[in-house]
Amino acid sequence: MDFQWSVIWEALPNLLQGARLTILIAAVGLAGGLTLGALAGMVRTYGPKSLDWLARSYILLIRGTPLVVQVMFIYFALPIIAGVRIDGLTAAILSIIINSGAYVAEIVRGALLSIPKGLQEAGLAMGLPFRKVLRLIIGPLAFRRMIPALGNQCITSLKDTSLFIVIGVGELTRQGQEIMAENYRAVEIWTAVAVIYLLILTAMAYGLKYIEKRMPIL
């Protein structure tokens, strides 16, 4: 078979546009997911029973269902139930937020619990309120321990955006699919798509490595 570089060259503008959307969904989704996950994780670790129950249910629901089902629900079912129209991009971002949030919550909880109790007591014994102990002592230490696991989650979530092909959001995979449907050049197009993902994720891995080096686990 002949590998035609010109096919890739022609498809590149559309593929890069898709890549931009992939990065946008992942970045906004993960920013939200990390925030939601941090909150849910802290509630799971330190919160009162009533809130803990809520956080547990959320985590059970999200981890117990596939992401595709979640985004289908948000995109197709939620408008019927709640009567609000949600566009594809919003549904995609929302899915990443709630999905990654559940996994991040457990990462946060695990890291918080791994910090020796004595450090918390040392902070409290100085007269610091628990909030400050968490923000100034336990939080920063726990964060360092979370970095490898959070890195995994970021990588997973970025790749999960390819599933949004099902709701027609023009992210990278969808762009590839659409171009291929026109020109039938599967080898060139899927190679190009794979390489673009690889480049994005390699950059991400290097970013994580840099952060980990700056903030080693203590």
Added chain:
Amino acid sequence: MSMVEFKQVVKSFGSLTVLDKVDLSIEPGEVVVIIGPSGSGKSTLLRCINALETIQDGDILVDGRSVRGGKEEIHQIRLEAGMVFQQFNLFPQMTALENVMFGPINARGMKKAEARALAVQILGKVGLEAKANHSPAQLSGGQQQRVAIARALAIRPALMLFDEPTSALDPELRHEVLKVMRDLAAENMTMVVVTHEIEFARQVGSRLIFMEGGKIVHDGNPVELLSNPPSSRLKDFLQHVH
């Protein structure tokens, strides 16, 4: 007014009673050494003073403030009582100096430059000014514990609580920590020390308390109690720690 006053204090973990109607008062300037077998309640007694443990009945007053008086009272009590732990519990992400500056800045609201000057001075007092920029992991156990003492002193407490401060240390490192404690006692700091260091009790303690089963069994002059144990139980215990 007493520095610390226990009134019929009961502390229990579930169905296990750890402190059984304890009465005790500690006067300013006293160095009270608490000994006893493990599980006797000595560490718990110490941790109740600054409300790291909550009590179920009775009351503890620290400089007139009740540990059951709510958040603000507990905050004031903790500012007044510095604590040193068996496991040092230094903050690993901070240098020795930053550990000592931490309390003045975050608990006392001191300006950074002022806190730095204070921390340098206190580190000097425990003989570690040269290690100011080392992280805890770069220090020996004895040095870490001295930084921990400096950190507790930096909030300017009126009372120091020591929870087995030398138990996690190699024998040859204990003396440097005990020396710092001895210096503190010589400055008239009120101290409550849970320990197995009988020699420290004899030489530095102004009072010795022997606990067993959540009760204070003996409370008196260390030299007298140690050279002439009034009960066979204390005699047995002393033979075992030596």
